[in-house]
Amino acid sequence: AQTVTQSQPEMSVQEAETVTLSCTYDTSENNYYLFWYKQPPSRQMILVIRQEAYKQQNATENRFSVNFQKAAKSFSLKISDSQLGDTAMYFCAFQRSSNTGKLIFGQGTTLQVKP
Amino acid sequence: NAGVTQTPKFRILKIGQSMTLQCTQDMNHNYMYWYRQDPGMGLKLIYYSVGAGITDKGEVPNGYNVSRSTTEDFPLRLELAAPSQTSVYFCASSYSGGSTDTQYFGPGTRLTVL
Numbered sequence: 001a002q003t004v005t006q007s008q009p010e011m012s013v014q015e016a017e018t019v020t021l022s023c024t025y026d027t028s029e030n031n032y033y034l035f036w037y038k039q040p041p042s043r044q045m046i047l048v049i050r051q052e053a054y055k056q057q058n059a060t061e062n063r064f065s066v067n068f069q070k071a072a073k074s075f076s077l078k079i080s081d082s083q084l085g086d087t088a089m090y091f092c093a094f095q096r097s098s099n100t101g102k103l104i105f106g107q108g109t110t111l112q113v114k115p
Numbered sequence: 116n117a118g119v120t121q122t123p124k125f126r127i128l129k130i131g132q133s134m135t136l137q138c139t140q141d142m143n144h145n146y147m148y149w150y151r152q153d154p155g156m157g158l159k160l161i162y163y164s165v166g167a168g169i170t171d172k173g174e175v176p177n178g179y180n181v182s183r184s185t186t187e188d189f190p191l192r193l194e195l196a197a198p199s200q201t202s203v204y205f206c207a208s209s210y211s212g213g214s215t216d217t218q219y220f221g222p223g224t225r226l227t228v229l
Binding site for chain 2: 004006009042043044045047050091093098100101102103104105106107108
């Protein structure tokens with residue numbers, strides 16, 4: 001069975017600085033997909049970024065980028081130029097390549113951006 | 116488009132009561148999902164559906180039932196509520212189950228069982 005682990009329950013960063021959130025996962029599969037979701041206090045789940053395991057290039061979306069280390073089964077999220085609106089809970093998620101869309105989530109990391 | 120809508124937003128149940136959480140999407144998505152989120156934890160999949168008339172269990176299906184009679188609606192039924200079902204419930208949908216298809220989430224239903 002696949003598992004996703006986020007070992008940092010809480011983190012904080014000063015506005016405009018850079019922060020990295022960690023995620024590790026366990027799977028025996030070769031093809032899969034990884035995601036970072038953001039959940040602000042409104043509870044709305046928002047997709048931040050996705051990564052296909054067969055792609056070596058790390059995904060980037062504006063201020064958000066990932067460091068995908070397939071051999072180490074590591075998938076960290078870097079937020080550059082942190083903004084107050086980035087304050088939220090962040091979830092790492094895993095999806096098999098079986099096309100059912102089922103997501104397995106980590107426990108989450110609460111990020112506080114301080115002014 | 117309203118996206119994914121869920122009703123009610125909040126509900127308090129007594130142990131042993133039953134209720135149905137409603138979920139509707141207007142994006143003509145084939146795939147729909149029910150997740151639960153316990154305090155301070157990630158989401159866990161309860162049930163999912165790949166189309167009308169087709170449902171399957173997720174990680175934590177015990178104590179729940181679903182049906183999918185139309186493409187738009189995917190209600191979640193709790194038959195005998197227990198305190199362990201106190202959680203926030205999220206419905207989500209996507210066009211297909213592929214990784215490039217974004218799952219759109221509803222705003223959630225906060226359920227408390229006393």
